[in-house]
Amino acid sequence: MDHSSRPLVDPAKPFFESNHTRRSIIASYWLVVLLAVPLWWTTTSIDRLSLPTSRVLAQQDKQLVFPVHVCLSTQESSLAGPTATLARVVQQLLDAEREMQERSGVHIHTDLDCDRDVYEVEVLSGTNQPTIEGKRLRFEIDETQVMSAMRLTDTLLTLLAPYVTLRSNNHQTERVLKYAPRYRLALSLLNEDATSEHSIKAWDVQGHLSKHISPILDRLSVLHNFTVESQIQFHAPLAFEPVTLQGSGQEVHGLTQEHLTVFVNSAEWTLSSSVSNDPVIHFILFVPSAKHTPLHILDAAGQPVASSAFILPQWGGIVVHNPNSAISESTVLVPSELDLMFATFRHQLMTLLGVPELSKNIQSNQSLTDWQIDALLRRRAIENAQGSKDTLRSIVQLVRQIENMPVGHDVKDDVQGSLTALEQTYAAASSSLHASIERSKEAITLASRAFFNPGMLALLYFPAEHKYAVYTPLFGSIAAPLLAAVIRELMAWRRTRHGAQQAGSKDAKEKVD
């Protein structure tokens, strides 16, 4: 076979066979793989929006402080001079207590300027105890300026910052329920055993509610809404046996301090409410059976105490009713007995809701004064602000710690909304207490909604290892020929280049030779 008979195309090299075609095929495979990577990445990645971490952290050091303006006035011309002095001295004394004021979130300022809607102290001459009318405090002075100033300072602090003064009960903070926009008040009359002779079959709950409890609920409606319900149970046994004491002549049964902690028999008493998530405040009137009458609460030393009522912190109040043996035939409660019990329930309700007690030497014609309500509002606003700060910080920390946690738009919006509301709470503190509490309610609601967002748990239990376990059988076996082809082409390319160089150097050598 000579060169002239050869066709133009080398039959040893098929027309489709060229390095260029083969390399383009391999390259296009890799191109598809590379182009698919971003698609894979976006479809499998978790939606994690960035949270305003710096704004959240910036909130942590802020303290909510309400400026409170108290003005002193007098109608008596002879007291005009002493009043001005009194205002100055009281302000000095209050400034000395600055740290204590800050701890309870108020900053009291006194002067003689009474034209705005402020707390007013009307100075009178006399020796009577101070009295409260709305936002006005009637304060009578007769002794030396210094004594009056100290007395007034003390009174103002008790009224405006009641939660950290030494007079208030230290246990109170632990008893108070967490803030909720709506509470359910559940009143239950529990007969331990209705077949025994001392049992109460009916009570006029509506009449006494409207007489004792409803005025309080109306006054507190700026802060909470209430749903009230009541029931009677005829068989509500105790889960334990009360101790028996030999009293004067007759047997007395007693509840020890340990018994009080396990008094509520939640297995047998149907008290819980299943239709809503509102927190329930329980009030229980317990009528022991004839076997356990009279039933008294015992002190630590095992002696009966005079009171027959107790509070379970953040749960409710309980009154134990020992039927009077003289009228034991009656199966209903007489109004005077019920008045007493509902007065106890009212007191328990105020304690559980954190309403500050009015100190005993201050007279008032209202059951709940404006000063008390405002102090409660300030307290709840501070609590809500603190609560939303803590919740927001927890969210940010949690999202930072758990890298698989998705953060959707709703969570981000809630966090931002809560932050904005929190900032507005601070901004409104100096101008309007009511605006401030409204914004703080919104802040805590949004913060808890963001924290409990169900979407944040979606992928938490589907770790990345599982994904790779599913991918490997496919991608491993496909990646092998792809990689092998690339390596083979690279080696072939290097060999041809090396061969060409060698051939080139050989030619040069031959030329030299």
Next chain:
Amino acid sequence: MLSGWLFNVCFFLSVLAARTVALHAEQFDEELTLRPLRDGKLAARFSFTTLLKGVAPRNPERLDEDDDSQHYTLFPLALGQILREYAVTEMHLTLNAGNWAYDRWGYPDDLGVSTGAELWAWMGEGGPVTVDDRWKGLRNALAGLFCASLGSLDEQRTTSPALTFQPEGSLPRWNASHQLRHATLPSEHVCTENLTPFLKLLPCKARSGVAMLLNPHRLFDADWHGLGVHVRYLDAGVEVRLAFQAVFDPVRLSSDKRRDWSLRSVFDRTIDRACPVARSSEVRVELLPDSAYAITPDPSEIDGNRATYAVKDRTEPLDVAMRWPGEEAFQYPIEAAPLSPLSVRRTLKGSSQSDAQLSVVIRNNLPVQVRSSYLETMPWLVEFYLHTLHADIGGVPRDDLVSVISYTAPVPHTRPTLFQAILTLPPKTTLHLTMDVTKTFLRYTEHPPDAQRGWDLPPAVLIPFDFGEDPIQNHTTSPGTSAKYARPARPRRIYTSVLLVDLATPDFSMPYNVIIMSCTLIALIFGSVFNLLTRKFVLVRLDGDSAEQKPDVK
């Protein structure tokens, strides 16, 4: 002074008035009915009725306003909250175990004897929350209250067969009409965890009165048992009736095969003390007139075939006992006429995993023609082929006996089937109904944890409502017989037994096998195609020019 005195008088009067209202606005009645059955068994029905007088159900149009405060003395607060929250006018919940044998036991005292859970409610339309949302809330709240899986009575099982489930009370006249929601869950099993919350709704719990006999060890050992909660609105007010039914077998419990029973032997308890707040508290025993029995103690009252004991009048514990002194051992009746007007047998035939045939055999036991409604509510798991619906009597096609057919086709994964028809049953004959069904293929995630067990299908419901109207029948039967069956007090439901359908069940380890196998296949195909594309092809000379020869594959 005078005004103060007047105020005091008014105050005490108002307190007295309030107290009388509180005492009389609610009343509680309890009763236990015991009925010895023909086959030696004993049917017991506890009924606890609380009537809340002068109260109407909540109007759904006012759901966005604050509700009135609920102050109850006897009415169960936990149930009252649910009814007011979801503005339910009428509600019936039953949880039963076992098949009620209509032929041998007759009609039950409480009609709801569907196996498993059944819930139906009439609710007013209108207002801020739709009926479906409230239905969802209602079944979830009841699921929480009774510890039952009523939450699974979802849209896939909810129908609205308003003709079969007519309200038992009255419906308030509001601007908008009322709607029915009905769902069944035949696989739900009633047990102690449902009885405990049930007992807590009773004013006297299980500690006094008739309810003392509700001993879970004995109740759940009974051949048939079930509890029911029925709420309806009457003109007098809202009535809640809690009921427990059971069919005991004294022959099984006794050592010498006698059918003698007493409260002690059946419930292992006696009624020691009366419930102090019950207006009436009675034990009623239905007597069998045609047998020689003895009943102790002496009843307070005997009215025809019924002995009544007033529990409140008794000072010592009540232990009713009934004996048949002349009987050595109880002889089961071999051949006895069925006690119910219709006997129904329903089966699903066919061994294939894709198709089956529904077969219903209905026998009219009466000597008159009976017209009856027939209702099937099937989940979408099985679909009917309506054109294959055939009726025959003794092999003779009688498709004319099935009329007024209404059919709502199922939507897979969303909506159940609703099939209603009117059947005309000639006297003393047996009607065979057949219909082909197809079984759906479920998604992987739709199978229950015990997938191999199969799916329970709800019972069909028949209501015989028209007796002997046919002129020919009136002609042939005596007027007395016709009158006897012509006007029952109210149409009564008959539930058929439930069915179990076997659907194609996958091997649940399959997904992983499929992943591995398809990956291997794809990798193989990919590898060979890829190699073909990138392989270097050369021509090989075979005639020996070694200089030109190259390796064929690189």
